[in-house]
Amino acid sequence: MTHISDDITADLVMALLREQHADLAKLPVTFGAVGWDNQLWRLGEELAVRLPWATDDASELLLKEFSLVPQVASGLPLRTPVPQRLGQPSKTFPHPWIVTTWVPGEPADRAP
Numbered sequence: 001m002t003h004i005s006d007d008i009t010a011d012l013v014m015a016l017l018r019e020q021h022a023d024l025a026k027l028p029v030t031f032g033a034v035g036w037d038n039q040l041w042r043l044g045e046e047l048a049v050r051l052p053w054a055t056d057d058a059s060e061l062l063l064k065e066f067s068l069v070p071q072v073a074s075g076l077p078l079r080t081p082v083p084q085r086l087g088q089p090s091k092t093f094p095h096p097w098i099v100t101t102w103v104p105g106e107p108a109d110r111a112p
Helices: 010-020 058-075
Strands: 029-034 038-043 047-052 083-087 097-101
Touching: 010 029, 010 038, 010 047, 047 058, 058 083, 058 097
Parallel strands: none
Antiparallel strands: 029 038, 038 047, 047 097, 083 097
16 A cells, blocks of 8 residues: 555644635634544544545545545435535645544444
């Protein structure tokens, strides 16, 4: 596995929000989880930020998620985080990233 970035922090997430989605930059940011391809940071009470961090394919998969999940989420059997906004690669973080809805509860792979 190729690591894209081990340097994702709350400060980085806040900097990205200030740069590209300033209306969200005042919401609190807290660590959520690390997955196979992405890191999840909770943004306020209703949103989350997902950033690719581990594999070379993570950015491409995140872009597919951004374009496809809003179309299929309502038909899925579990509540699904729905991408709301797309963050563009920049000098601050050279990969796309997304802001999604926050879904409380257990990860889907642990749900009955």
